[in-house]
Amino acid sequence: xxxxxxxxxxxxxxxxxxxxxxxxxxxxxxxxxxxxxxxxxxxxxxxxxxxxxxxxxxxxxxxxxxxxxxxxxxxxxxxxxxxxxxxxxxxxxxxxxxxxxxxxxxxxxxxxxxxxxxxxxxxxxxxxxxxxxxxxxxxxxxxxxxxxxxxxxxxxxxxxxxxxxxxxxxxxxxxxxxxxxxxxxxxxxxxxxxxxxxxxxxxxxxxxxxxxxxxxxxx
Numbered sequence: 001x002x003x004x005x006x007x008x009x010x011x012x013x014x015x016x017x018x019x020x021x022x023x024x025x026x027x028x029x030x031x032x033x034x035x036x037x038x039x040x041x042x043x044x045x046x047x048x049x050x051x052x053x054x055x056x057x058x059x060x061x062x063x064x065x066x067x068x069x070x071x072x073x074x075x076x077x078x079x080x081x082x083x084x085x086x087x088x089x090x091x092x093x094x095x096x097x098x099x100x101x102x103x104x105x106x107x108x109x110x111x112x113x114x115x116x117x118x119x120x121x122x123x124x125x126x127x128x129x130x131x132x133x134x135x136x137x138x139x140x141x142x143x144x145x146x147x148x149x150x151x152x153x154x155x156x157x158x159x160x161x162x163x164x165x166x167x168x169x170x171x172x173x174x175x176x177x178x179x180x181x182x183x184x185x186x187x188x189x190x191x192x193x194x195x196x197x198x199x200x201x202x203x204x205x206x207x208x209x210x211x212x213x214x215x216x217x218x219x
Contacts, residue, residue: 033062033064033068033072034072036062036063037058037062037064037068037069037072037073037079038079038082038083038086038131039062039128039130040058040061040062041053041058041061041062041069041079041080041082041083042083042086042087042130042131042134043061043130044057044058044061045080045083045130045134045138046130046133046134049138050076050080050134050138050141051141053076054076055069055070055076055079058076058079077141077142077143080134080138080141080142081142081146081150083130083131083134083135084131084134084135084138084139084142084150085149085150085153086131087131087132087134087135088131088132088135088150088153088154088157089153090123090131090132091123091132091157092153092156092157092160094119094122094123095116095119095120095123095157095160096160098115098116098119099116099160101115109164109167109168109171109173110168110173110212110216112164112167113164113165113168113212113216114208114212116160116161116164117185117189117208117211117212118204118205118208120186120189121189121192121204121207121208121211122204124189124190124192124193124196125192125193125196125198125204125207126204133193135150136190136193137193158182158186161182161185161186162178162182165178165181165182165185166178168216169181173216174216181215184215185211185215188211188214188215189211192207
């Protein structure tokens with residue numbers, strides 16, 4: 001009987017790395033790259049409009065590969081909503097911080113309103129202020145569910161103005177009904193994103209002074 005031929009040794013299977021799979025560059029720097037992407041998208045949406053801005057434009061502005069935005073967001077529409085949501089959360093945080101500033105509670109209502117007006121102009125026109133203007137003029141591009149969610153944030157933001165306006169109305173310093181006064185004041189300030197140009201000499205402080213003089217009789 002012939003001896004049985006030696007069986008070939010089985011190939012060694014490649015070893016699997018233990019632990020979690022190695023992260024991609026996007027995953028390793030997820031938080032920072034997401035914020036970079038949001039800032040780039042907000043700037044382009046404000047500059048060119050949502051419809052005219054492509055995801056390729058946004059990726060290039062954020063120094064990413066053309067497909068990278070879809071790692072962070074499912075679609076350009078999802079990115080638009082994230083920009084608006086980020087803007088409103090930031091605006092809410094600023095206004096809450098303003099109302100909690102030491103000494104704010106002891107200010108007369110006229111001074112409290114001046115502080116709120118100044119903070120709102122900073123949200124609209126200050127550094128990194130692309131987010132809320134995008135919300136003001138591109139909200140029509142959102143589907144109803146997202147539009148409703150954004151509306152809740154806007155209502156919360158506007159409600160922070162009610163105590164001050166109500167106090168001024170009670171003192172006879174605000175003649176218009178509080179609800180209409182809030183809408184008119186915020187509406188007029190919001191429109192400033194269409195025409196304000198810091199190169200023409202006006203400052204945010206001058207805008208605040210003009211708004212107070214235009215709408216209210218300060219005591």
